[in-house]
């Protein structure tokens with residue numbers, strides 16, 4: 001579904017991505033993990049076609065970038081990021097914010113088709129959010145807004161869902177609620193690619209991990225294989241132990257590590 005071959009990306013003489021090759025296949029869900037500034041968001045921008053590699057090949061959902069209309073491919077990609085969140089109107093009712101996900105725009109200036117409204121409300125009901133459907137987005141907590149973003153991204157029934165740090169800034173309670181919704185994506189026919197710094201956000205849904213360090217891959221593959229002491233040391237420069245609980249890793253940093 002996603003094939004990145006020898007991706008290099010240079011910006012102002014700096015190599016931001018250095019020879020990244022990754023194959024993400026149907027049925028897999030990937031986490032891209034690594035420290036601040038290691039190139040995670042840049043890699044997502046390659047997949048969404050907003051950045052073009054200096055060299056290398058990007059193929060997404062059977063489309064080779066450079067030889068296809070990326071705007072068409074994007075219709076099958078849902079994208080959740082803080083910058084999109086900031087563009088949404090806080091005055092609009094939640095159901096309407098969700099409904100805009102069916103189209104490539106952020107606000108409605110005309111009558112919303114009944115079927116689209118119904119679908120938006122059903123998605124909110126499915127997340128046990130129906131009671132907030134008529135509230136203005138701005139009255140919701142940060143965690144609730146993130147869930148609205150998730151519902152919005154599902155309106156267009158994407159084949160690929162990309163999430164850039166969707167749990168950033170959430171407290172423990174809100175984060176776990178959000179992760180629960182993300183884990184429920186397994187019942188949908190969608191591949192998830194998820195960027196985070198935090199190992200404990202790797203919920204059972206995720207099958208694979210790409211661990212980045214300074215624009216390169218420190219490791220990539222099945223999460224149980226990639227998440228080991230040696231690779232975590234290589235990517236994070238800390239000594240840590242991992243404990244697995246029902247397919248979810250928890251990290252224990254050694255004192256002084």
Ligand SMILES: Nc1ncnc2c1ncn2[C@@H]1O[C@H](COP(=O)(O)OP(=O)(O)OP(=O)(O)O)[C@@H](O)[C@H]1O
Pocket residue numbers: 011012016034035036037038039040041042043197
């Ligand atoms: N406009 C830019 N011009 C030059 N360098 C940039 C620009 N945007 C980002 N970078 C650099 O590219 C590198 C990778 O950035 P990127 O945002 O992809 O990292 P990240 O892993 O997503 O970081 P974070 O976890 O902090 O969001 C960083 O070192 C950053 O300083």
